Amino acid sequence: xxxxxxxxxxxxxxxxxxxxxxxxxxxxxxxxxxxxxxxxxxxxxxxxxxxxxxxxxxxxxxxxxxxxxxxxxxxxxxxxxxxxxxxxxxxxxxxxxxxxxxxxxxxxxxxxxxxxxxxxxxxxxxxxxxxxxxxxxxxxxxxxxxxxxxxxxxxxxxxxxxxxxxxxxxxxxxxxxxxxxxxxxxxxxxxxxxxxxxxxxxxxxxxxxxxxxxxxxxxxxxxxxxxxxxxxxxxxxxxxxxxxxxxxxxxxxxxxxxxxxxxxxxxxxxxxxxxxxxxxxxxxxxxxxxxxxxxxxxxxxxxxxxxxxxxxxxxxxxxxxxxxxxxxxxxxxxxxxxxxxxxxxxxxxxxxxxxxxxxxxxxxxxxxxxxxxxxxxxxxxxx
Numbered sequence: 583x584x585x586x587x588x589x590x591x592x593x594x595x596x597x598x599x600x601x602x603x604x605x606x607x608x609x610x611x612x613x614x615x616x617x618x619x620x621x622x623x624x625x626x627x628x629x630x631x632x633x634x635x636x637x638x639x640x641x642x643x644x645x646x647x648x649x650x651x652x653x654x655x656x657x658x659x660x661x662x663x664x665x666x667x668x669x670x671x672x673x674x675x676x677x678x679x680x681x682x683x684x685x686x687x688x689x690x691x692x693x694x695x696x697x698x699x700x701x702x703x704x705x706x707x708x709x710x711x712x713x714x715x716x717x718x719x720x721x722x723x724x725x726x727x728x729x730x731x732x733x734x735x736x737x738x739x740x741x742x743x744x745x746x747x748x749x750x751x752x753x754x755x756x757x758x759x760x761x762x763x764x765x766x767x768x769x770x771x772x773x774x775x776x777x778x779x780x781x782x783x784x785x786x787x788x789x790x791x792x793x794x795x796x797x798x799x800x801x802x803x804x805x806x807x808x809x810x811x812x813x814x815x816x817x818x819x820x821x822x823x824x825x826x827x828x829x830x831x832x833x834x835x836x837x838x839x840x841x842x843x844x845x846x847x848x849x850x851x852x853x854x855x856x857x858x859x860x861x862x863x864x865x866x867x868x869x870x871x872x873x874x875x876x877x878x879x880x881x882x883x884x885x886x887x888x889x890x891x892x893x894x895x896x897x898x899x900x901x902x903x904x905x906x907x908x909x910x911x912x913x914x915x916x917x918x919x920x921x922x923x924x925x926x927x928x929x930x931x932x933x934x935x936x937x938x939x940x941x942x943x944x945x946x947x948x949x950x951x952x953x954x955x956x957x958x959x960x961x962x963x964x965x
Contacts, residue, residue: 646672
């Protein structure tokens, strides 16, 4: 779909909204092809997975749809929402162990004892081919394509599989991967020439698979051979990207889903100005409590929520005068607090702390100037 964000960033942006898959993730493509490729006797016996990742969710749903017995082992620390969702997809969910490693060990033991096939996300040719269908569809759906941006990081199967498809169809289409500056797993693995195994990172709750260890030599080999560029972006850029997608596209996505657009937000791809670019929005599985934190933080980073403190005389009408200025400047008051007991200034004064919402950076600057003109000692909390 053509995006309204195109004008803002000077790029013709087309969004491939893979977060609209039934389980909210592009992983369904690889999983479906993987499950349908299993021998019939194995399909009858069933499969087992051990994690609360998007991969496990996709296995739970598609195995159930294909009438393949499916078991998911989750640690006791898994969020209740994830457990509930996986059961609703049709899987038999078993809580075991306090860590992911405990769950994996238990799953392997059950697989050996009962003849289940233990599945974990790996870069087999079948799985990568399923993920690569994204590249096929983008090529078919967006004529005269100049570039495609994918999430990268440790689990770069989507990038590798789709790059194989795109480069086969048109070698001139630029394929770009984006990962986090906090976890530059793919760039380090490409530099080393092999998957990095001792990287000090484990799937960060916010980043998901983007922060995972580089898990396969096939993906790495394809990426090194076919991908034109891999860039890294800051956490701040990812949060702003999540906010832009929510506001302009009504798309509620997680870090993995927003990281592709974050490369444009951060200005990391100036060569794409005026070009026709597809961005893969691959995942939308963000827990509600984390979504609230992300949006609040993004609004602050975008200079649309700000906080200031000032000292007023504790007289009737002084707070009203402050509120009149805020109303005149069209700032929306989100919170206001008064402190009398621990004020270090002169007696009979009150320290007022306000959190307000503005339209943008320019509006924030106008408000700040208006307040400083009336209250020269007003102090702003820097983000």
